[in-house]
Amino acid sequence: MKRVAIDVGGTFTDCLVLDESGILQSFKSPTMPQDPSTGLLRALEKAAGAYRQTLAEFLGQVGAIIHGTTLATNALLTGRGVETGMITTKNFRDIIEIRRGIKNVNTSMYNFFVPPYRPLVPRRLRLGVEERTLWNGEIATELDESEVLQAAEQLRAKGVKAVAVCFLHSYANSANERRAVEICKTAMPGTHVTASHEILPVWREFERFSTTVVSAYIGPIVDDYLAELEKRLGAAGFRGTLLMMLSNGLTETATHCRSRAVFLIGSGPAAAPSAALHLGREMPNLNLLSVDMGGTSFDIGLIRKGEIPTTTEAWVGDHRVAIKMVDTRSVGAGGGSIAWVDSLGLLRVGPQSAGADPGPACYGKGGMEPTVSDADLLLGYIPDDYFLGGEIPLDAKLAEAAVKKVGDRLGLSVTETTQAIFTTVNSYMADSITGVSTKNGHDVRDFALVVGGGAGPVHGVFIADLLGIRNVIIPPVAALFSAFGMFVKDVGRDFSRPYFSPASRVDPDRVSQLFREMEEDARRALKAMLASDSSVVFTRTAEMRYSGQFHDIEVPVPGGDFTRQTLGATIDAFHARHEELYTFRMPWKEAGFLTFHLKATVQRAPFSLRSSRGTGNTSRAIKRERRCIFSGEQVKTPVYDGEKLGGGDELYGPAIIEERTTTVVIPQGYRCAVDGLRNYVLNRSS
């Protein structure tokens, strides 16, 4: 059977196919924002064409499609969700608007000149109903069902397409929320109804309500899309499983995702660290930095000892989304990032981007501002005739005119300005990486840099150089980095059980019981997702804190029966992790447990990419030479055709490798070894 990964991005749909012979093929086709399922099927048609098959023949041989999409993220960020209503506990209808007094998170406290937050549900569509659940789960006031009915009818009359039901303390007892959902579903057929206990059953109502409202707001869009996609794939002959890439780095069936849209936020970028982990699996310690530099953003993921980190602290745009998400940081730096001069006379690059339209000045589509891609072109790094395999011709004259504008303000020549833009954006990216790594107390020099994105391979080595990173890995599919991540990922699901207790009062038998329950749940759920029992791998963790703290640390829990020894080991791991993260531990203060987690993953059936062997004579792969600028000096640089390189080949900078979808720049002093899967592994040659 073939396996397919499809990442639908803002501009391109990336499709990777692994066939029975172990050959990995990549296809890129334009995304159709108005009709994404058609765009996706076109990409599949393109793939089928490459196998000289009809779509039906091709799909008939596909066992699973793993799919990531920016649909949810984009609907939220561009404000294109649906009219949404909220039914909430009476006297508390402004939780999502007051939002704990948090002013715009993206701006300094000294900036008062920002518009107030506009909640996704305006106040007139937030309706309170009589009900009250307490912190201990006790129902103090029964749900007033007639008020719910009235509210539902009022919202229906106002034309809402989605409703979020958000009651206080519903994480402790969801009875009132569940009943309200039933009433709404009956009273407003066809409306997308979501309750807070279904989306995020944990305490702290602002975070839970906000996340639930986000899910409702984008819910119908995701639901319609997935329903349509399942239908069309079925009609086109697909009989396999459609799995969605989730924000937490796991995958789930499309059917499961239809009522939980918020879990598709960041679907796509969440897969990038998996790509890095796969590519860097032979690096010592599995300490890896996953970077993905596209047109407008630079996504960073830090993998420590093979662990892909997650967070529950995310903001998406100006909205709080508190589900567990793969902790990638995105900063405004990409090929389209615009260079400008600020009021302190400093050269800045980004976060404004020329995007895909008009795009960088060199695209000749009307862009007047100098961008990173313009600098890359003027430095000779990217070809004017082979950008996306020649699909987009680039114009150096236009790039030069745009760069000159900024150069004049800085009193620098075009070449100096070009170099300054290149160095500035690299420093900014390097600094952002430091922000992610050092924030967790890690020395970035202990990591290998795994580079993805169309623009990443141009800048990767320079970023590594600034950070003192020794090893850089660039795959030939760098431009389809997230799709590759989906492809190599394990399938799985997270399970959790609350267990509030100080460490001294934990009952080990009870904990063993909780883990057994979760393992049973997991086996059942994974069976539905095409896995046999034997290949399921369980990872146990506990959320712990010193009693009284407001945040938890997730620490590993050994497998097997949970005994006194296991408890001791877990507590020791907590103290150590606290010190590692925050520089101190408090042995005199009791630690406590909050939640036990089980992550169940199914190892993917092993796959083997067909390996390639180089000829050893790399000069045959040279397609031309061109003048590039390295550190301000013009250097005649050989340009290699990536497809003609193979395992065992080695070359030395200065050199350029052109792939259809990206360009690898190797500066002087660097050695590039090609491995058996045609990945480029670069390090300092001296």
Next chain:
Amino acid sequence: MGNTKIDPVTLSTVWHTFQRVCHEMRDVLERTAVSYLIGQLHDNSVGIWDARGRTVAIPVGLTSQFVGSKFPVQFILERFKGNIHSGDVFLTNDPYNGGFNNHLPDWGFFRPIFFEGELLFFTLCRAHQMDTGGSFPGGYFANGFDIHAEGLCIPPIKVVEQGRERTDVMELIWNNVRFRESVRVDNASMIATTKVCENRLQEMLRHYGRDVVMACVDEMMDRTERAVREEIRKIPDGTYYGEGATDDDGTELDVPVWVRVEVTVAGDEISIDFSKSDAQRKGFINQVYAATYSASIGAMILFFDTGLVDYHNEGTMRPVKVVAPDGLVVSGTYPATVGGGPANITERTLDAMYMAMSKALPHRAIAGWARHRGDYVFGIDPRTSQQYVRTTFDYDGGAGAVAGYDGYVGAVIMGAVHRGNVEEEEVRFPWRMLKYEIAPDLEGAGKWRGAPGTIWESANEGAEVGMATGSSDGELTTGAGVLGGQPTPLSEAHIRRGSELILARGHRMHRVRQGDSVLKVSGGGAGVAPPGERDPEKVSEDVANGIVSIGRAREVYKVALDPDTFAVDREQTEALRRAGP
């Protein structure tokens, strides 16, 4: 060292590193502290100074807690000369005797940062403690006899000596505060926060070298100074007056106390002169000069190019003189009580500055923010039999308007602090929240209106408790609207006992019995420019959202709306607006 060449990229990276480290420090504190006020509400501040006591980075905090902390740094440098070592940590909370602090609950841990044996920087982590001793928990009670009655006064002392905690000294301190174990955790967390700063700055120094980093520091200050002078030059020369009053000083009741400022701009320099403010009071609302300095600088910054917001430092302060002769309410001297200073006089200092600066720069006008409506409740939680102290910012209104935007809903203290969650408060404290919503018709009206007010009610499910309302203001006095905008509406609070409503005034002490509830109806922020100039569509939206009533739309905003659809009646609106106020 003077001719070390620095390239713009290094400068920019070093600059941003200082800022980022401060944000990281606050993250570490939030993640490890146990005080609700520190961990969830963010009543804390951090910053970085150099070894000459010059301000390097002050990106986030409560202005009066840290903007002017160069004064204690300079004092420590002088007093401990020859006795400052790597691994030392100093603690102080004293407004007097070299502490230059705003009030006693805000303890500050200062750490000197060395590189290759040389003292280069200081960092500070300051946070409002769960308790600081004194007559009542929380530190916001009126009528202390003098500063000593308000709690433990700790002048700058060494509490960690070359990496070793001076446990006997800390034991003495913890033994004199309530909730000693929790305070101990918070102190460990604060000290660790300064350690994180040391680690990060040393990494940076190793990477770029001492000379390059120090040359960047000079360059940062020079660039900021040039940019700030440029901003000041844009202001027409002249003297601009502003004022603000707190309801009373908690001792002499119902007599407002005034902060008055004259901001004089001459060329590229500013003098901020508080000489006309009221004299220092017996009551607890006094503020020391360092806090006045901090609030003045913090307020002034808001009026400059927002492109500079992340880059303020010593250079910002060089063209500015803050004048306040000793003995005023903005320059209190020993033994004046200062417990209520931050929530009252500091906030009024900001109000006065907004009013004056808005006259100087009308296109950057900022109206007064909602008054604090705070209280500190102390009692026993029957569920655990443990003592607790509770405060929150939930009952406050939000931000004042600015030229161009309505006030930010819910924001408190420049947005540097946060509110709590109902669920978390109910888990932590024996109170049940009855209501927490936007209060209609309590916004300071304007072309750009203030954030709406808040209505808040919570019932005491524990035994009888004390409630100190020292951080409540705005029952007699208002924050100014600017350019014709309306002021912050007045606020009030009551204790509900059965069917009875008992007035619960600010700056006083109250008892709240089991089963009583506390009801606060709080005014929102003030407005900018006359309400009759507000876009009628925005008024319609406010009415649809229940923030403004249809009657108020007509009377105050001069907008006529259809009572069913809230659509704007253009003709009638024009007629109302022609008729004027």
